[in-house]
Amino acid sequence: MNRAPSAQTPHRIALLFNANKVYDREIITGIGHYLRSTRVAWDLFLEEDFRCRLAGIERFAGDGIIADFDDPAVADALRGSPLPVVAVGSSFEDPSHYPSDVPYIATDNEKLVSLAWTHLIGAGLQNFAMYSLPAAQENRWAQQRELAFEKLLRAEGLDAQIHRGLPTSAPVWNQSIEQLTEWLRALPKPVGVIAVTDGRARHVLQACLTAGIPVPEQVAIIGIDNDPLTRTLTRIPLSSVIQGTEEMGRTAAHLLHQMLRGARFPGQRILVPPVGINVLESTRHEPLSSPHVMRARHFIRQYACQGIKTEQVADYVGVSRSSLEEHFRRELQCTVHQEILRHKLDAAKALLASRDASSAEVAIRCGFTSLQYMYAVFKRELGCTPREYQEQVAPSSAN
Template sequence: MFEKAHSITLLLNASKIFDRQIIEGIGRYLQASNADWDLYLEEDFLTRLDHFDEWHGDGVIADFDNPAIEKTLSNTSVPVVGVGGSYQDKDSYPAVPYVATDNYALVEAAFEHLRQKGIERFAFYGSPISHNQRWAQEREQAMLSITKRHGYECYVYRGHAVRAETWQYSQKRLTDWLKSLPAPTGIVAVTDSRARHLLQACDHLGLLIPERFAVIGIDDDELTRFLSRVSLSSVRQGCLEMGFQAAKILHKQLKGTTYNATQLLVPPVSVAERQSTDFKAIKDPLVMQASHFIRMNACRGIKVDQVLDHVSISRSNLETRFKEERGHSIHTEIHNEKLNRACRMLKETDLHSNEIAKRCGYPSVQYMYALFRKHFDQTPVEYRQKLQPDHYKNQSESSLTNIS
């Protein structure tokens, strides 16, 4: 027997990666269930809140991080499921079923990632206090609690709201804060967007990342990742699971199950490790400078001589320093950086092998294949297939490469 069709509104902001992934999670639930929902998603839904009582539907899934939405829905007669951030104070939760990203666990994952790198100084770049961003204050308090529990001091800077007219001033104040921090310091940013501010400021000042500041954000926003020269490490939130569970709860409500004001906390999925936290405890400042130059330019085809010119030191001197600090030669450092970049691109993108070889500075795709066979005993396609099995379900190796 077919279920009754229901009209469901989603009060979610599709311009935010957090909400977009929740919407995707809702869609996954609909694909996996027998729910027959007519979904209504308005792009500028905030303009309609004053007249929400005129909407006649069967249920709502809404982003309760926005207090205006929570207030609007406080007296509605249809089933409502809220999504948003978690709170340390239980009284802060809304009086409806609520699916939350675990803010404490998000920050703890970022902190532990930095600590496992050997970092012993920590900072947090948050957001100005705002009733519309309660989750930001929750993450700040989580960072302070976690560092205190482990016996570390934490430097906190909230910065300024992002506005075009004050952008230069805000970045100047951020650079002042960065210059006041000891090195090396691991910085947890409240979001990927705020993390990008840090990367831009450090690039402007010539502050080495991750040698001086190892930076990690929260969201794993693909757009932010590609807007910086240094790829950003980030904590992946469980937004897909949040959307799935929110839809599941609402579906049960529509079928007659009664839910009180319960909370379901969803932990982070994983940490996406990239260049911004590829920290190695290098003590020699010349090796640090050379390593950073190699990281930024290896895929441009640089040779050892260009590294020497950048550091202004003799080859024998720098080679000795490299072997003492890194256990290998300058040439090997360049080689490793190019190979690591190729591995990341195979894992994180759908680019053709030819394009990856070109972007990593290899003379030909055949040369890259030879390196992969030497180091991993497999081709780049086989390497990618193990990391992205779903991508290959309906594709053959011959369709992805020109190598025979």
């Protein structure tokens, strides 16, 4: 008589991450993907409020730990742990900064920064700067990105313009934006700014919008993380480097799986490169000679979907409608209205591809006066209806 196999006793694994950060969330996602693609059975300990709780971690009656070692408190708490530990965190230029007793999965900071810098060069920029974070133990990863940036520019004989700014907090918020705005105004233009995170990239964009600095004509901005939350909070979509965080999570889970079977990898380091770049409006830099066109496009990018007219754009720029139209014809070979319509159409295409809204909702959100008008624009410009466009892009958007 055949017996059914007994259920596998799950290992108790602690995940010490701050899931308020997109970086940590995606590593956790990668761990989940590994568990779903294998027959590994783990009982995961992750605080319900998604914040790393270290009190009593040394008494955790579990079988293994995967932890974010970018937090110095986590690394200190797990030093000498009797349980198998896999560390995840930043790469370091100095090898002595890595822990020697545990395997370490690192995001490759040099490649992150190099990819962003190469993208800005490809956009035709010759001046570069970085917006970082204040020096602190918990920000060591940001300082490593500074070192990578300095190394790249030094090889080209350029000076590295780096602004660390102030910590993000309510009491110093106004002062922080004022300092950032002054720094941006003083930079040689046009300039490409690499922000060490998407959050810092959003601060740069906000300062530019407040100061009336055209993005991306005068300041092209690229962040790191590809955080969807950041994209929902900005009028001008931000380009961003996509880290290999899910691969880091899968790799960390695979190593811990092997360690639970008796394998040991003390001091092993695995660097994971970025996946690529999500290229959006903030780095679509086009060299323009007319400051009027730059200022107009800056306004159009922010408000095209709010139903603005050519007269409102001319008022913002401070010139007559006929004068602005002449500048547009010379620089862009189109009218102001056509430029507004192009932005509305691009926004509609993005919404339809995401399948987050009906055609009627897309028409309203993108500033078309009616659904019929949006249909007419799609037929004239793309040769298809909005629904047909959605069906065309459905396979690629699903990947």
